[in-house]
Amino acid sequence: GENVEQHPSTLSVQEGDSxxxxxxxxxxxxxxxxxxxxxxxxxxxxxxxxxxxxxxxxDQRIAVTLNKTAKHFSLHITETQPEDSAVYFCAxxxxxxxxxxxxxxxxxxxxxxx
Amino acid sequence: EAQVTQNPRYLITVTGKKLTVxxxxxxxxxxxxxxxxxxxxxxxxxxxxxxxxxTDKGDVPEGYKVSRKEKRNFPLILESPSPNQTSLxxxxxxxxxxxxxxxxxxxxxTVV
Numbered sequence: 001g002e003n004v005e006q007h008p009s010t011l012s013v014q015e016g017d018s019x020x021x022x023x024x025x026x027x028x029x030x031x032x033x034x035x036x037x038x039x040x041x042x043x044x045x046x047x048x049x050x051x052x053x054x055x056x057x058x059d060q061r062i063a064v065t066l067n068k069t070a071k072h073f074s075l076h077i078t079e080t081q082p083e084d085s086a087v088y089f090c091a092x093x094x095x096x097x098x099x100x101x102x103x104x105x106x107x108x109x110x111x112x113x114x
Numbered sequence: 115e116a117q118v119t120q121n122p123r124y125l126i127t128v129t130g131k132k133l134t135v136x137x138x139x140x141x142x143x144x145x146x147x148x149x150x151x152x153x154x155x156x157x158x159x160x161x162x163x164x165x166x167x168x169t170d171k172g173d174v175p176e177g178y179k180v181s182r183k184e185k186r187n188f189p190l191i192l193e194s195p196s197p198n199q200t201s202l203x204x205x206x207x208x209x210x211x212x213x214x215x216x217x218x219x220x221x222x223x224t225v226v
Contacts, residue, residue: 009154030164034214043118043217044157089156093213101172102215104149104157 003025004092006105007012014113018040019080021108023090024072030092033073034102048075080112120205120218127195127225129186137205144167144168145208146188147172147215148180150201158205163188195225 003026013019025033031052036044050057050064050073057064061080066073077084090105118139127133139146147162149172163182177199179191188207192199202222204211206215 002154006156032213036217041220042216043219047216049214065205089142101159101162106154106156 002092002101002103004089004090004103004105006108008108009106010109010111012111012113013080014078017080019084019089019110019112021075021088021110022072023074023093023105024070025103027069027092027094028071029084029094029108030067032093033064033066035062035075036089036091036092036104038089038107040086043090045089052111061113064072077110080110082114083110085110118205118207118216118218120203120221121223123219125221125223127223129196129225130194133195133223135192135203135223136142136225137181137188137190137218138186139188139205139207139216140186141207141216142185143207143209143216144185145210145213146182147206148178148188148190149204149206150174151204151220160190184213192198192223197225199223200225205219 006023034049037047038044048064050066061078063076088108091102093102121136144165148160149157151157158174160178161170161180204220205218208215
């Protein structure tokens with residue numbers, strides 16, 4: 001089955017800096033890659049996703065890049081703010097009529113210091 | 115408001131005492147699933163359901179049961195809880211399996 005590895009497990013940055021979280025996946029058939037943000041005491045929330053027919057997607061301060069050849073994808077957060085502090089999860093699944101099961105990475109605890 | 119509602123949010127129980135965690139979604143989603151979250155292990159799928167009366171095992175199903183009698187509800191049942199089931203549990207729903215999922219607020223379960 002699919003295996004998703006996520007790094008780093010913890011990330012500490014100063015407000016205004018950029019943060020990058022990386023994930024690798026094992027199944028070359030995977031073609032849907034969502035990212036979730038989990039704030040303290042809440043459930044994960046989808047923040048951005050990318051499909052394998054594009055290499056990059058941006059939404060304001062966040063962006064995701066995908067390298068299908070290397071089987072890795074990354075989340076980039078620019079101009080970080082304290083409210084970006086949370087646990088971030090990457091995930092991968094196969095496309096098609098049923099999309100296939102989501103497999104999650106281990107999570108990254110991001111701390112943004114004011 | 116689109117949401118997935120889990121109850122209870124917190125639960126402390128004793129080994130062997132049957133319990134049920136409820137999950138309800140108001141988005142008419144066909145796909146629902148249960149995950150457990152443990153430090154360093156991310157989110158692991160316990161069970162999932164493709165539609166009413168259609169359920170199947172995820173990656174860590176041992177010790178759990180589910181049912182899907184109605185489209186909106188997907189309860190998680192622990193027939194005989196053990197301490198290794200102490201965890202944070204999330205219910206999720208989506209239009210399709212593997213599509214962007216909506217998660218509930220979580221249920222923190224402690225089995226002593």
